Amino acid sequence: MESFYIETYGCQMNEADSEYMASILMSLGFERAENLNKADIILVNTCSIREKAEKKVLSFVGRVRPFKEQKNIILGVCGCVAKQEGEKLLGKAPYIDMIFGPYQINKLPELLSRVKSLKKPVIALDDEACFQRDVNALVYPGVRAFIPIMQGCNNFCSYCIVPYVRGREVSREEEEILYEVKRLAKLGVKEVMLLGQNVNSYALDRGVKDGFVSLIEKVSKVEGIERIRFTTSHPKDLTDSLINAFGYIDKLCPHIHLPVQSGSNKVLSLMNRRYSREEYLEKVYKLRKVCPEISITTDIIVGFPGEDDRDFEDTLDLYKQVNFDSAFSFKFSPRPGTKASNMTNIVPEEIKQSRLEILQELQKSITYDKNKMLENKILPVLIESKSKKNEGEFVGRTPCFRVTNIICNNVKSLDMIGQIVDVKILKGLKNSLKAQLVNGD
Numbered sequence: 107m108e109s110f111y112i113e114t115y116g117c118q119m120n121e122a123d124s125e126y127m128a129s130i131l132m133s134l135g136f137e138r139a140e141n142l143n144k145a146d147i148i149l150v151n152t153c154s155i156r157e158k159a160e161k162k163v164l165s166f167v168g169r170v171r172p173f174k175e176q177k178n179i180i181l182g183v184c185g186c187v188a189k190q191e192g193e194k195l196l197g198k199a200p201y202i203d204m205i206f207g208p209y210q211i212n213k214l215p216e217l218l219s220r221v222k223s224l225k226k227p228v229i230a231l232d233d234e235a236c237f238q239r240d241v242n243a244l245v246y247p248g249v250r251a252f253i254p255i256m257q258g259c260n261n262f263c264s265y266c267i268v269p270y271v272r273g274r275e276v277s278r279e280e281e282e283i284l285y286e287v288k289r290l291a292k293l294g295v296k297e298v299m300l301l302g303q304n305v306n307s308y309a310l311d312r313g314v315k316d317g318f319v320s321l322i323e324k325v326s327k328v329e330g331i332e333r334i335r336f337t338t339s340h341p342k343d344l345t346d347s348l349i350n351a352f353g354y355i356d357k358l359c360p361h362i363h364l365p366v367q368s369g370s371n372k373v374l375s376l377m378n379r380r381y382s383r384e385e386y387l388e389k390v391y392k393l394r395k396v397c398p399e400i401s402i403t404t405d406i407i408v409g410f411p412g413e414d415d416r417d418f419e420d421t422l423d424l425y426k427q428v429n430f431d432s433a434f435s436f437k438f439s440p441r442p443g444t445k446a447s448n449m450t451n452i453v454p455e456e457i458k459q460s461r462l463e464i465l466q467e468l469q470k471s472i473t474y475d476k477n478k479m480l481e482n483k484i485l486p487v488l489i490e491s492k493s494k495k496n497e498g499e500f501v502g503r504t505p506c507f508r509v510t511n512i513i514c515n516n517v518k519s520l521d522m523i524g525q526i527v528d529v530k531i532l533k534g535l536k537n538s539l540k541a542q543l544v545n546g547d
Contacts, residue, residue, distance in 0.1 A: 110136045111145035113166055116153025118337060119301050120185055122252035123211055124151045126239060127184075130214050133243040143173055147180045147218070149204075152187035154267050154441065160195075163187050167199045174201055180221055182206065186271040190443075192231050206230040208257065208272055212238050239278075241286045244293075249490055249524040251295045255283050255321065256302035256311075261340060263367075264378045264445040265407065265438065268303050275304060275311050280321055284328070291330030296524055297488055298325065300336040306343035319347050326357040332526055333488060333505070337363045342381045344389050352397040360397050361431075361507040364389075365405035369424030370417035373410050378445070383424055390428050401506035402428060406435040408465060409458030411449035413438075418461050425468060431476055431506065433469050437462050470536065477508065477534030484544060487512060487529050489522050502527075504539070514543040 110131045114124040127149060128138065139145035148170050152163050163183060173179050182204035183195060189207035196202055203221045206213070210230040220228045239254070258273040259266070287298055300321070302308060309317025318336075325334055334357050341364055351358055364386075368374050371382050393400050406421065437458040440447035485504045493499035493511060500512045500522055512529050514522070529541035 108136050108146040109139035109144060110147040110149065111139040111142055113148075113150045115151065115159070115162065116185070118252050118299065119254060119257075119303065120151050120153055122254050122301055123185065123208060124149075125252065126244070127151070127211055127214060129243045129245045130211070130240065132245050133240075134215060134218075142170060145173075145179065146177075147182070148173070149182045149184060152183060152185035154186040154190050154271055159187050160191060163195075164198055167202060171199075171201055180204065180218065182217075184208070184211070186267070189231055189271040190267065193229055196227055200227075202227060204228050204230075207232075212240065239282075239286070241282065241289055244286065244289060249295060249488065250297045250299065251290050252299050252301050253283065253286055253290070254278070254301045255305065256308050259303040260307070261304060261342075261380070262378060262445075264376065264449075265410070265441065267441040267444055270443055272303060275302075275307060277309050277311050277317070280309070280317070280324070283321065284324055287325050287328050287331060291328055294524055296331065296526070297333035297335065298331060300325070300334070302336075303338065304340045304343060305336050306339050306345070306348060316345065316347050319345075319351050322351055322355060322358060326355050332357060334358050335361060335507070339364050341366065341386050341389060342379070346392065349389065349392050349396055352393065352400060359505045359507065360399050361401040361403070361505070362393065363403045363405075366424065366428075367405060367407050368410065368413070368417070369421035370413065371420075373413050373417050373421075376412055376446075376449070377407075377410060383420065387424065387427060399506065401431040401508075403432045403507075404428075404430050404434075406433055406465060407438050408435065408461040409438045409453040411438070411446060411453065412451045413453055422465070422468070425465070429472055429476075430469065431508075432473050433465075435462060435465050435469065474534070474536050477536070477539060479534070480508075480531045480539060481534050483531050484528050485510075485531060485541075486526050487541065488526050489524065491523060509538040510541050511538060512541045512543055 112124045112128060114120050150163060150166050153159060170181050180203045183202055184206045188205045195205055204217050206217060213230060217228050217230060256275060256277040258275045259268045260275045262269050306318060322334060366386055367377055367379060369383050487502040487504055487510050489500045489502040491501050493501050502510050504510055528544040530544055531539050531541050533540040
């Protein structure tokens with residue numbers, strides 16, 4: 107039986123795309139390969155958000171080249187770098203067999219057939235007005251699943267490449283999403299994460315106001331689904347109705363990823379974020395009023411062009427006011443084709459690095475303190491897998507999305523996976539929790 111291997115870079119949307127490609131390949135009779143040298147098809151699903159994305163992709167396909175020389179492997183590059191670079195990738199790696207964008211995943215069987223019959227590289231990068239998923243092909247072996255509900259972004263933040271590689275916002279039909287959720291529930295999925303580059307604006311492209319809240323309400327009624335999450339949220343589109351949903355939809359987990367990017371109004375304006383620090387803080391206040399236990403995580407960019415010491419102090423001040431549970435923080439790096447790539451007043455590298463270190467040390471301290479505060483509490487945890495490190499332990503997540511390692515030495519059965527169990531938090535660690543199964547060993 108032929109096998110495949112998929113390397114994935116980037117966000118949850120890319121992870122969802124990779125799982126969808128895996129499902130398509132398995133529906134064609136392929137099986138997953140444990141590593142590169144056992145695969146007949148190798149795909150790299152790419153992300154162009156961070157610096158040196160193209161170099162990372164070329165490095166990976168360079169590692170694949172020796173395997174191609176040993177046997178007839180089909181090598182494909184897909185995702186955002188594929189969309190951005192297109193045929194230029196062949197000039198640097200002519201042994202690539204397929205290059206296709208995010209909207210062409212549904213055509214994977216056709217692309218494979220063309221590669222085999224034409225014996226030359228196949229490129230598929232045309233934009234489409236909508237994206238499709240063959241829901242009946244989906245195969246999810248785990249208890250958590252990513253469900254893309256929309257693609258693209260209309261915001262054009264000055265630093266972001268997403269609108270250029272993923273296109274404008276296009277929402278899937280609600281009925282199609284609900285059908286997928288129901289199918290996944292029958293396959294054993296207990297938790298779904300609804301995905302979009304700007305998930306809060308779901309259905310606005312069809313003129314439907316509060317369509318996202320309506321969707322969450324309907325997903326919550328699907329039998330078998332125990333938890334609902336979503337990402338990524340743009341603060342300007344976080345409505346009062348969505349905030350209030352955290353107060354009455356029991357299955358909606360008390361966690362929101364709300365990228366602020368900067369605490370400086372000047373920098374937020376330069377980034378074209380279209381909200382102020384005051385508006386952001388007001389929404390955080392409303393979230394915590396509706397759901398006091400909510401976990402708030404974020405993204406931060408330091409060293410954006412024009413960011414001075416006062417701007418960075420504003421970011422630190424906002425950071426301390428919100429007290430984020432965790433954060434993804436990065437130094438600014440220009441993406442070709444974005445407005446920010448042409449900005450002057452560049453922040454020196456050593457200053458960017460210093461600011462990043464200050465911010466990350468602050469976050470480490472906050473996260474650790476918050477984890478310590480959970481000690482001795484009883485929390486429900488969804489068991490996702492057995493621990494790869496410690497025999498007799500399982501790994502899961504709390505409702506607030508904290509990774510929890512659970513000691514249950516006398517429970518060996520894999521029947522634990524997929525269950526929501528009560529645990530007592532024994533110790534808050536720097537990045538996770540250690541817990542004991544309640545009523546267990």
